[in-house]
Amino acid sequence: MLTDRQLLILQVIIDDFILTAQPVGSRTIAKKEAVTFSSATIRNEMADLEDQGFIEKTHSSSGRVPSEKGYRFYVDHLLSPLRLSRQEIVTIRDAFNEKMMEFERVVQKSAGILSEMTNYTSIILGPEVFETKLKQLQIVPLSEHSAIAILVTDTGHVEHRAFNVPVEMKGTDLEKMVNILNQRLQGVPLVKLHEKLYTEINEMLRHHMDHHEEAFSYLRSALVEDHPTKLYIGGKTNILMQPEFRDLEKVRSLYATIEQENEMADLLRSGQEGIQVRIGQENPFDSMQNCSLITATYHLGNDQMGTIALLGPTRMEYNRMFSLMHVLSKHMTNTFRGWY
Amino acid sequence: MLTDRQLLILQVIIDDFILTAQPVGSRTIAKKEAVTFSSATIRNEMADLEDQGFIEKTHSSSGRVPSEKGYRFYVDHLLSPLRLSRQEIVTIRDAFNEKMMEFERVVQKSAGILSEMTNYTSIILGPEVFETKLKQLQIVPLSEHSAIAILVTDTGHVEHRAFNVPVEMKGTDLEKMVNILNQRLQGVPLVKLHEKLYTEINEMLRHHMDHHEEAFSYLRSALVEDHPTKLYIGGKTNILMQPEFRDLEKVRSLYATIEQENEMADLLRSGQEGIQVRIGQENPFDSMQNCSLITATYHLGNDQMGTIALLGPTRMEYNRMFSLMHVLSKHMTNTFRGWY
DNA sequence: TGTTAGCACTCGTTTTAAGTGAGTGCTAAA
DNA sequence: TTTAGCACTCACTTAAAACGAGTGCTAACA
Secondary structure (H helix, E strand, O other): OOOHHHHHHHHHHHHHHHHHOOOEOHHHHHOOOOOOOOHHHHHHHHHHHHHOOOEEEOOOOOOEEEOHHHHHHHHHHHOOOOOOOHHHHHHHHHHHHOOOOOHHHHHHHHHHHHHHHHOOEEEEEOOOOOOOEEEEEEEEEEEOOEEEEEEEEOOOOEEEEEEEOOOOOOHHHHHHHHHHHHHHHOOOEHHHHHHHHHHHHHHHHHHHOOOOHHHHHHHHHHHHOOOOOOEEEEOHHHHHHOHHHOOHHHHHHHHHHHHOHHHHHHHHHOOOOOOEEEEHHHOOOHHHOOEEEEEEEEEOOOOOEEEEEEEEEOOOOHHHHHHHHHHHHHHHHHHHOOOO | OOOHHHHHHHHHHHHHHHHHOOOEOHHHHHOOOOOOOOHHHHHHHHHHHHHOOOEEEOOOOOOEEEOHHHHHHHHHHHOOOOOOOHHHHHHHHHHHHOOOOOHHHHHHHHHHHHHHHHOOEEEEEOOOOOOOEEEEEEEEEEEOOEEEEEEEEOOOOEEEEEEEOOOOOOHHHHHHHHHHHHHHHOOOEHHHHHHHHHHHHHHHHHHHOOOOHHHHHHHHHHHHOOOOOOEEEEOHHHHHHOHHHOOHHHHHHHHHHHHOHHHHHHHHHOOOOOOEEEEHHHOOOHHHOOEEEEEEEEEOOOOOEEEEEEEEEOOOOHHHHHHHHHHHHHHHHHHHOOOO
């Protein structure tokens, strides 16, 4: 379909455009080391590449710009894996050398590093909660009529919720209730919690305790709150530095999209395992028309999977990004290995 | 110093400029209902106001723009307290009607509302932690060699930290240690925790337990982490909608400033009780030259005080902002009343 | 004496026109 | 098949002209 020469030209065009964000003309290409033929020849080849839809003109007498099809081809076939610089490797390794024991910390840090090293915006999605199970429930009385319910999962995630304690309930009652709940609920997946609490447990408490209803209903409302999969976002303002986002309107609509946490989470979840790129229109959102989204998956010990993503203009340094995300997701997976 | 007529003109200029962000000319002023005299007269008066530094021209033949001194005067003397609309009052009340038991939730919500209703950026500073005392310490073992330390304060704040458990330590040892720690540390202010752990407690454990050192050192590092006063920020991207921030460079430097959490916290803390405005240069940061920062204080039951702030261009709807922040801080204070 | 109509003037903004240059497509010769 | 050459295109820059919102000043008026 494409001759070697055309491949070379396409590669040069995209490499150059990624660097400069300026349309690439035939003369510019002719000047490159690797190119031995004249600008006229290049013009002919470019006309061909354009006919086939790999590159476009911004106007009738401009240089060429990669089309989405061009980027797609580039990513699929022309990408020369880039070795990260010593500096970059060290930066990442140092970050992960620090002792981090909590999932949130690791993820937060990863998002930070990723956005810092790329100047793009990083988005990290935690693993599905489906599998997470309740490890322990604890209640700490705060005052006469309030207490805090603390819920710890087997993944070390902690959630807490304050709730009211009815006056007629004593501290010992509360303890008793917690004991019952712990006995019955340990190991139950969080998603089943809701159901269990409303049926089985409710029934059980009725038999074992007086005036449990009110306290239990409070506690239940505290525990049952949906646990949305959280998104960790880093370098949101990096978007502002990209020349393609000079237009504030675009920035605003992109921000609006990112802030739709649910939809973003769905999008990230929908990627398959490994590294994947969505270029421009391949993204489901209008505001991401001229964006690319690179996603990579990481793993937790117990087969659970999360996603790290990088959002930038379609004109992205794909090869460096691929290497970075590869290394980073590996570090994350390593860190989590054996935790669960 | 200023005649009534001048006051009126100054007021009209500022009111109009706040609305339109455009320099206000004499004809525009003359068209207002309240103004009965001609544009020529207004021009004379404006020349006077300019001599006194209350207004400025953007160039020699432009309309007038309020100077910082003008805003300051406006805020101090011309502000007619604005009644909030039914709609606004209801919005706020509804938000606070929802049962919220945690400090974080209330603050988060407040920041959200504030930025949403104003289209400015809201920043909320929690109370000083000086007074917060440790309520209870809990440890939940996760696996053979890891556990989570959970620290609950008397204000219902929960912090948690995972740590390693050395192999030679058994579950019962851990429990024992926690018991000792709880006995000794309940009621201790968080700020003293560090010191206590390193002296007294260390000593005590040495006498009561074998090979406590390693576990304890882990636990200590988990507990002692600094507890920085957190900033809750809402509507950070609202800044982009203000015409005075068309210039991306300004936006970026302002973001950079906001992200300096420590300095921002100091700034917010430095305000006195009640509502206060810092206009333009009155702010310590260069990036806030053309910003105003309105701060208001809220109270927690136990004499602790926090600050809510609103950051926008100097051209702010001061009277509405004042009313809003007044109402909001009151709602917050009410919500917290009796919690502690 | 304070107020106002009138007018010349200022200066940022918009419009128009001309000029520039990077880049193209096509043709014809090597 | 490749390339030199050339006419052509069109965004971008620059300069000049036209516009208009707004001013300060002056002189007349109540």
